[in-house]
Amino acid sequence: AQKVTQAQTEISVVEKEDVTLDCVYETRDTTYYLFWYKQPPSGELVFLIRRNSFDEQNEISGRYSWNFQKSTSSFNFTITASQVVDSAVYFCALTEGAGSYQLTFGKGTKLSVIP
Amino acid sequence: NAGVTQTPKFQVLKTGQSMTLQCAQDMNHNSMYWYRQDPGMGLRLIYYSASEGTTDKGEVPNGYNVSRLNKREFSLRLESAAPSQTSVYFCASSEARGWGNIQYFGAGTRLSVL
Numbered sequence: 001a002q003k004v005t006q007a008q009t010e011i012s013v014v015e016k017e018d019v020t021l022d023c024v025y026e027t028r029d030t031t032y033y034l035f036w037y038k039q040p041p042s043g044e045l046v047f048l049i050r051r052n053s054f055d056e057q058n059e060i061s062g063r064y065s066w067n068f069q070k071s072t073s074s075f076n077f078t079i080t081a082s083q084v085v086d087s088a089v090y091f092c093a094l095t096e097g098a099g100s101y102q103l104t105f106g107k108g109t110k111l112s113v114i115p
Numbered sequence: 116n117a118g119v120t121q122t123p124k125f126q127v128l129k130t131g132q133s134m135t136l137q138c139a140q141d142m143n144h145n146s147m148y149w150y151r152q153d154p155g156m157g158l159r160l161i162y163y164s165a166s167e168g169t170t171d172k173g174e175v176p177n178g179y180n181v182s183r184l185n186k187r188e189f190s191l192r193l194e195s196a197a198p199s200q201t202s203v204y205f206c207a208s209s210e211a212r213g214w215g216n217i218q219y220f221g222a223g224t225r226l227s228v229l
Contacts, residue, residue, distance in 0.1 A: 045220035091157060102160065108157055
């Protein structure tokens with residue numbers, strides 16, 4: 001069975017600090033996909049990134065970066081120089097295999113960036 | 116560019132009442148999904164539709180029914196609402212099922228059952 005753990009329930013940082021959100025996953029499949037979504041206070045879910053199990057390259061997009069390590073089953077998300085607009089709940093999610101519909105979410109990490 | 120549109124945004128029901136949550140997508144996606152989000156629980160899949168004409172149960176289907184009306188629309192019905200169904204409901208769609216297809220979400224419906 002697949003499982004996603006986000007151990008950090010809430011994090012507070014001061015603006016301009018760097019922050020890393022942790023995500024640990026469990027799966028028996030060798031083919032799987034990992035995602036990060038952002039849920040701002042307005043409530044909608046916004047897709048941020050998708051990674052497949054065969055691509056361990058780290059990715060950077062502006063102030064956002066993702067570190068995928070199969071050896072530790074982790075897919076961590078770092079925000080550099082955080083801003084107030086980064087305040088949101090961030091979800092890590094996993095789907096297995098080729099034909100799977102099941103997107104399993106972690107419980108989310110609430111990030112508060114204090115001005 | 117609407118994406119996934121859900122109606123209504125808010126709803127209050129009394130126990131035992133019925134209602135239908137509507138969802139429509141304009142991205143020509145084949146697959147559609149209904150999730151519920153409860154505090155501290157993440158999102159859990161209620162039902163999904165891999166393609167027009169098919170529906171299947173997800174993780175928490177009890178108390179719900181769905182209809183895939185056409186390729187664009189996927190509705191969720193509560194026949195006899197219970198307080199345990201108080202939640203935020205999200206509809207999502209993806210191009211297809213599987214292969215890590217990205218699911219795009221609507222803005223959600225906040226439902227309270229008294």
